[in-house]
Amino acid sequence: MNTPSEAARAGGSTFRIGALVPLTRPGWVEAGRHLLAGLELAVHEANDGGGIAGRPLELVVRDTAADPRKAAGAVDELAGLGVAALVGEYHSVVARAAASAADALGVPYLCSSAVLDTLTERPTDLVARLAPAQSHGWRIYADFLLGAGHQRVAVATQPSVYWASGTRLLREHLAPRGGTVVELDMSALTPAALCDALADHGATALLLLVGHPDPAVPVVRSVRRDPRLAELTIGAPAGQPEFAEWAGALGADGAGVPFLRYLPERFGPLGARVEAALRARLDEAPSFVAFEGYDTVAVLADVLRRDGTDLAADTAASWSQVDVEGTRGRIRFTRTSGIGVWQWVWPPVQVVDRDPARPDRFRVLHTG
Numbered sequence: 536m537n538t539p540s541e542a543a544r545a546g547g548s549t550f551r552i553g554a555l556v557p558l559t560r561p562g563w564v565e566a567g568r569h570l571l572a573g574l575e576l577a578v579h580e581a582n583d584g585g586g587i588a589g590r591p592l593e594l595v596v597r598d599t600a601a602d603p604r605k606a607a608g609a610v611d612e613l614a615g616l617g618v619a620a621l622v623g624e625y626h627s628v629v630a631r632a633a634a635s636a637a638d639a640l641g642v643p644y645l646c647s648s649a650v651l652d653t654l655t656e657r658p659t660d661l662v663a664r665l666a667p668a669q670s671h672g673w674r675i676y677a678d679f680l681l682g683a684g685h686q687r688v689a690v691a692t693q694p695s696v697y698w699a700s701g702t703r704l705l706r707e708h709l710a711p712r713g714g715t716v717v718e719l720d721m722s723a724l725t726p727a728a729l730c731d732a733l734a735d736h737g738a739t740a741l742l743l744l745v746g747h748p749d750p751a752v753p754v755v756r757s758v759r760r761d762p763r764l765a766e767l768t769i770g771a772p773a774g775q776p777e778f779a780e781w782a783g784a785l786g787a788d789g790a791g792v793p794f795l796r797y798l799p800e801r802f803g804p805l806g807a808r809v810e811a812a813l814r815a816r817l818d819e820a821p822s823f824v825a826f827e828g829y830d831t832v833a834v835l836a837d838v839l840r841r842d843g844t845d846l847a848a849d850t851a852a853s854w855s856q857v858d859v860e861g862t863r864g865r866i867r868f869t870r871t872s873g874i875g876v877w878q879w880v881w882p883p884v885q886v887v888d889r890d891p892a893r894p895d896r897f898r899v900l901h902t903g
Contacts, residue, residue, distance in 0.1 A: 549593035550586065550844060552578070552835065553613030553642075555606055555623040555633050562601035563747065565778045566625045566824050570647060571596065572816045573828025574623060576809065581836040587844060592836065599624060603632035610636035619839070620645060620846055622831045625824060627651035627669070627697045634662045634876070643846045643853075646876070647831040648824050651697055655875050660851035663868050663877035665827055665834070670873065672795050672884050673701055675903030676772045677708040679793065679886045680740060682901065685768065686714040689738035691721050691729055691745055691754055698744040701772065705742070721750050726757035734763040743771045743792075751775055752784050759788045770794065777822045782894050790891040793900055796823045799863050799883040800899065806862040823863075830861040851877075 554574055557567035574594060582591040595618060597609035606629045613621060614637075621637055621644040624630040630649030637644040638659045646654060646664040650672060655662055680688060688709065692698045706716040719732050733741060741758060743751050751771070758764050771794040775781050781789050802810060809829055813821035837859045839846060846853055854868040854877035868877040886901035 548590070550588075550590045550839075551593050551595050551616060551618045552832070553610070553616070553618035553621045554594050554596045555599050555609060555621060555629075556596055557601050557625055557629070558596075558598040559600045561746075562599060562629075563625060563778075565780045566648070566822070567598075569778075569817065569822045569825040570623060570625055570828040572813055572821070573825040573830075574647075574832055575828075576812055576816060577829045577832030577836070581832065587836065587839045592832075599626070599629050599633070601626045601629055603629050606630075606633040607636040609633070610640065610642065614640045614642050618642065619844055620835055622835060623647050623828070624649055628695065630654060631696075634659075637661060641847055643850050645831050645835050647827045651700060652874055658875035660854070660877070661847070662875075663850075663854045663857075663879075665830055665866070665879050665882065667797060667881050667884060668871070668874050668878060669697075669700055670704055671881055672797075672903075673704045673772055674708050675884050675901070676770075676793075676795055676886055677705050677714075678903065679901040680770070681709065681712055681714065683740075683768070685740040686712075687717075687736070687738045688714060688740045688742065689717045689719055689733055689736055690742045691719050691724075691750075693721050693745050693750075697773075701744055721745050721754070726750065726753045729754060730757050730761045730764060733758070733767065734761070738767065740768040740770055743769065743775065744773065747775045747781065748784055755785055755788055755792070768793070774823075776889055777824075779819055782889060787891065787894060790889040790894040793886050793888045796885050796887055797863065797882045798823045798826065798885060800885075800902065802862065805860060809862045826862045830859075830863065830866060833861060834859050834866055 556571045578592045599606040625648045627649040634654040644662045648666050650666050650669040652668045769792045774794045776792045776794045813825045838853050842853050857868050859866045871878045884903040887897045890896045890898050
């Protein structure tokens with residue numbers, strides 16, 4: 536089997552980039568569709584600009600279906616095909632499996648959307664990430680909760696490294712400021728039993744650290760219809776309400792649910808142009824995930840044009856020299872304490888919700 540660098544030097548007709556995307560259930564298909572739209576748009580524009588060293592980029596897409604084992608297998612397959620680098624993935628647990636596999640195989644990986652702090656078992660120069668680390672974004676969300684007067688917080692959660700990490704981060708940030716976090720395990724509770732527990736606890740905010748649409752949608756419906764919980768704020772730091780699927784399933788019940796997204800307050804010229812192009816591709820407003828996809832390929836194309844097609848030869852030097860104008864700001868990578876990969880510090884972070892008066896419109900509630 537050729538290594539990725541050997542394949543890149545072989546001078547094929549195209550320059551292959553492996554893309555990991557959730558395109559089927561139980562993966563979040565809508566997020567995957569937006570991520571892929573961003574990746575494909577940036578590849579199209581790179582090729583219109585002459586490609587890489589005269590060779591067009593080719594995106595070789597593999598569906599992860601939110602399955603870590605499937606993602607690891609896809610990394611192995613794509614390495615065998617001689618891709619020069621990997622991009623993509625939305626689900627954090629899946630991206631962690633992909634990053635570890637890429638590190639073991641010596642394939643550079645630019646992670647687009649996953650936020651789990653520990654993407655790899657050990658520090659590595661082969662992996663870089665555009666999305667903010669969970670520890671950064673979720674602390675901003677915790678600051679928003681405190682500023683809104685929420686100190687008794689409940690989390691509806693499911694067994695997962697990602698949800699457990701989020702719960703720990705919230706507790707660590709809230710506790711020194713007088714806040715409490717109670718965990719409610721949705722693998723053991725029905726939505727009705729959850730409502731009973733919330734009423735008994737006296738929480739003022741419920742955070743949905745669960746999958747979408749199940750059990751998130753039934754939980755929201757049950758809480759909205761329980762008169763005991765009329766003053767309860769529902770939150771979703773992982774970003775479920777960003778997508779049209781959320782609004783389609785819940786309608787007015789899905790409005791007023793604060794969540795994290797990674798967009799600037801205003802786009803510059805590049806962001807505005809890409810927003811229009813993505814809207815045309817998707818036939819709807821692009822989510823922040825679509826912009827993450829676009830920025831991923833924009834960064835990778837810039838690195839490859841500057842440093843040559845053998846990115847794996849010295850990824851540390853390549854990531855450290857990144858200085859690219861992305862759709863959401865200037866992108867530079869650095870090493871950050873507690874994070875074992877190269878990290879953009881930081882993308883813009885917002886806490887937003889869907890306006891109850893107009894659920895198709897977003898309101899910015901807090902920035903960090």
